[in-house]
Amino acid sequence: MRTNWKSRLALTVTGWAAALLIFFPILWMFLTGFKTEITAVATPPALLFRPTLENYSAVLQRADYVQFALNSVVVSLGSTLLALTLAVPAAYAMAFFPTRKTKDILLWMLSTRMLPAVGVLVPIYLLWRSFGLLDTRIGLVLIDAVSVLPIVVWMLFSFFREVPHQILEASRMDGASEREELLHVLLPLSAPGVAATALLSIILSWNEAFWSLNLTTVKAATLTAFTASFANPEGLFWAKLSAASTLAIAPILVFGWVSQKQLVRGLSFGAVK
Amino acid sequence: MATVELKHVRKRFGQQEVVHGVDLAIADREFVAFVGPSGSGKSTLLRMIAGLEEVSEGEVLIDGQPVQNIPPAKRGLAMVFQSYALYPHMTVAENMGFSLRLAGAPRRERDQKVLAVARILDMEPLLHRKPRALSGGQLQRVAIGRAMVRQPKAFLLDEPLSNLDAALQAQMRLELVRLHRELKTTMIYVTHDQVEAMTMADRILVLNEGRVEQVASPLELYQNPASLFVAGFIGAPKMNFLEVQVAQAAEDRCTVTLFQGSALDVPALGAGIAPGARLTLGIRPEHVALEPGGQVEGEIQALEHLGPRTYVHARLADGSKLVAQTAGDTAVREGERVGFGLTAESCHLFDAAGKRLERPGRRP
Numbered sequence: 363m364r365t366n367w368k369s370r371l372a373l374t375v376t377g378w379a380a381a382l383l384i385f386f387p388i389l390w391m392f393l394t395g396f397k398t399e400i401t402a403v404a405t406p407p408a409l410l411f412r413p414t415l416e417n418y419s420a421v422l423q424r425a426d427y428v429q430f431a432l433n434s435v436v437v438s439l440g441s442t443l444l445a446l447t448l449a450v451p452a453a454y455a456m457a458f459f460p461t462r463k464t465k466d467i468l469l470w471m472l473s474t475r476m477l478p479a480v481g482v483l484v485p486i487y488l489l490w491r492s493f494g495l496l497d498t499r500i501g502l503v504l505i506d507a508v509s510v511l512p513i514v515v516w517m518l519f520s521f522f523r524e525v526p527h528q529i530l531e532a533s534r535m536d537g538a539s540e541r542e543e544l545l546h547v548l549l550p551l552s553a554p555g556v557a558a559t560a561l562l563s564i565i566l567s568w569n570e571a572f573w574s575l576n577l578t579t580v581k582a583a584t585l586t587a588f589t590a591s592f593a594n595p596e597g598l599f600w601a602k603l604s605a606a607s608t609l610a611i612a613p614i615l616v617f618g619w620v621s622q623k624q625l626v627r628g629l630s631f632g633a634v635k
Numbered sequence: 636m637a638t639v640e641l642k643h644v645r646k647r648f649g650q651q652e653v654v655h656g657v658d659l660a661i662a663d664r665e666f667v668a669f670v671g672p673s674g675s676g677k678s679t680l681l682r683m684i685a686g687l688e689e690v691s692e693g694e695v696l697i698d699g700q701p702v703q704n705i706p707p708a709k710r711g712l713a714m715v716f717q718s719y720a721l722y723p724h725m726t727v728a729e730n731m732g733f734s735l736r737l738a739g740a741p742r743r744e745r746d747q748k749v750l751a752v753a754r755i756l757d758m759e760p761l762l763h764r765k766p767r768a769l770s771g772g773q774l775q776r777v778a779i780g781r782a783m784v785r786q787p788k789a790f791l792l793d794e795p796l797s798n799l800d801a802a803l804q805a806q807m808r809l810e811l812v813r814l815h816r817e818l819k820t821t822m823i824y825v826t827h828d829q830v831e832a833m834t835m836a837d838r839i840l841v842l843n844e845g846r847v848e849q850v851a852s853p854l855e856l857y858q859n860p861a862s863l864f865v866a867g868f869i870g871a872p873k874m875n876f877l878e879v880q881v882a883q884a885a886e887d888r889c890t891v892t893l894f895q896g897s898a899l900d901v902p903a904l905g906a907g908i909a910p911g912a913r914l915t916l917g918i919r920p921e922h923v924a925l926e927p928g929g930q931v932e933g934e935i936q937a938l939e940h941l942g943p944r945t946y947v948h949a950r951l952a953d954g955s956k957l958v959a960q961t962a963g964d965t966a967v968r969e970g971e972r973v974g975f976g977l978t979a980e981s982c983h984l985f986d987a988a989g990k991r992l993e994r995p996g997r998r999p
Contacts, residue, residue: 528720531687536734536785537708546733550724 388611394604402600417605421592427609430588434613436499437574437584438567441506442560445514448507450556453518454544458530468519471512479509479572490577497578505577506567514563521555522548554627561618561625568614585610637698637711637788637821638663639684644693646679646845654679654845656693661823661838666815668824668832670868671842678793680842681825685714685791697788708734713782717794719774721766721781728753728762731781752783755817772803779814789821796831808834829869833857841865863989866917872946872958875923877931879916879984884908887995889984891916894953897930901982903992914992917983920946923959925967926976933957935971949975 394402396413421427456464486505487496495501525548533547549556571586578587589610592603618625639661646654654676661667669677682688684695686707694701702710721730729736731752732745740748753759756776766774775795782790792811796804812835815822826832832839833853841848841856841864848868849861860866866874879891882898884905891914892898901916908914925947933949936956940963947959947967959975967973984992 526718526720528716528718529722532714532716532720532781533722533733534687534707535685535712535714536781537737538733542737546737547722551722 391604391607394601395608396605397601399599399601402604417601418609421602421606421609425588425591427588430583430585430610431613433499433502433578433582434568434584434586434610437502437506437582438564440499440503441510441567442563444503444507445511445563446518446556446560449511449514449518449559450544450549453515453522454548456515457519457522457525458527468516471515475509475512483576486573487576495577497580497582499582501577502574502582502584505573506570509570509573510563510566513566514559517559517562518552518556521552521559524555525551554624558625558627561621565614565618585613638696639789639821639823640694640696640699641680641684642694642696644680644683644695645691646676646683646688647691652691652845654683657842657847659840659847659850661821664819664821666812666822666824666835666837668826668836668839669842670826670829670832670839671848672868673827674844675842676845677825677827677840677842681714681791681793681823684823685712686710687714708737711788712791713785713787713789714791714793715778715782715795717797719766719778719798721774721777723766726763726765727758727769727777727780730766730777731784733781734785748784749780752780755783755814756780771799772807775799775803775807779811783814783818787820789823790818792822792824794826795824797826797828804831811835830871833869839869841868843868859991859994860917860983861991863915863917863985863991866983866985866991870919872920874917874919874983875957877916877918877951877955877957878953879914881905881908881910881912881914883910889914889992891984893930894955895931895951899930899977899979899982901979901984902995903984904995905992908986908992913987915985915989917985918977918981920958920960922978922981923957924976924978925959925961925965925973927974929974929976931957931977932972932974935967935969935973938965938967938969947973949973 395417396415397408397411398414398416401408401411456468490496490501490505493501495504529551530543530547533543538546568584569586570584571590574582574584574587575590578584589603589606592599592606639659641657641659644654644657645652657680659667669680671677679688683690684697686702686705690703695703697710697712722733725733728746728749731749735745735748749762750759753762756779758773758776758780761769761773761777766777769777775798778795795811796807799807808831811822811824815835824832824836833856836853838850838852839856840850843864849856849865851859851861856865856869860869860874863876867876877893879893879899881889882892883890884907886906887902887904889901889903889905889908890898891901893916899916931951933951935947935949937948939946939948943963945961945963945965947961947965949957949959951957957975961967986992
């Protein structure tokens, strides 16, 4: 029992240490946002300071936060919706009607994630330019959907695989078409998994910076572009950058907090026991 | 109400053939069981009838119509799965009414039909529960109810009782027989449990490695197994098998010698059997008696006391095993050496290929 108690303590300490390590930059950013530019760069770092809101007012004055935030919402929801629309039938086919090549296709899909996005920047840029998709929400929705698609397919595939075959066969005997089988049986049964997949996809799209920096300028730019705009050639304004970053991550942080139960449930349990 | 017919049905998975040409005609209202060990192809056969598995070769006919290109739901069959396969997110009533909902039946009609079936199966109080709140026996009832609501031409049951405990199995067996009588529909029942098949079916199809060994009534299978496989598969405890040598073969009798030298005169068509040929003699435990000075002698290894009768497991001098059925209050002890008498009239002879030698007077 003693060793058990000790190992549990060790695990607790490690857990907290890891959590604090991950959380520290966010905390530091949050605090820096309330410092003046002078205290923000002070060495040693000032732990006690008089908080100010001047960075926030400066940031909000310089750029239309609401516009960026709205773009982020539209793009992350839109790309998630599009990715799910494509991935649900794909994962259904692969989970329930596998062929000898199914595993290969899945691996190939995943391998596209290993390609650095910058590798396809030029062709994508040219394509988007020819189709008039530069600096449009649609353009960003398309590229974000494509980049989360492999992960979404993989997750749905593994959730679908846990749904017993016989239940789907029963629905076929009951007269369900493939569409009805999907809508009335498979999706409700794997709802926690589908929800977790959607949440992860929203978070990934929200934080996606590369494409929104390269494919948008003003109209369709998202919060990641908003944040980046505060790091400019004239020098880094740490305090303002931190304030902007805080504003950019706040919505998704709150969203993640609210939905974390669903996320953990979906990720750690099978859809059906 | 339907007849189901299989014509040279074969099934291949890739290169491997798992069902090697099955022919069978199931009459309307008949209760047919497919039995065989796991991997014998019995479930595959059922799934081909259901339409869940494609037929590689041959034909499946329902009411005389070929159905290979008709989707499962349009075949008018209902299936009960081993795992019940209820929809966990729907209530019992929704589970049962799902097929009607898909068919576009109005709510009123759906509710009426579901209620009617629930009454027959005595499960009205369960209608609003979800499957996870039900016991194994109740789940099974719902699965059967879901099949009944569709008023199918035939029921297909795939090992429906194998997840239940012994007491419930016995109860459900009786219930299924009652349902079959009341519903007056064709039933096809797959099981690996020969007791289920024997107690319920009108006719049994015994499958072994994708081939039909025999199709016959339960009693016929028991009394006149066509092959060594059927003889060993049907009946518990199993039929005894002893190696014998042919001493003399006549038109309707075969005299065989047991390893201990004693001879048995077995009724079997011996035409074409050469003296000296090695055969397998099969005899059921109830036809083996404890008999001092009987044809064989062995040492008792174990006794199974079942109350009304006792099974005596013995080991013969050549190492082969023999089970005899005797009275419940037998006085023999383990380790004792006893003699066994075999009733020659009840013996079966099987050739080297496992085929039984035909008995005289049975068939022309």
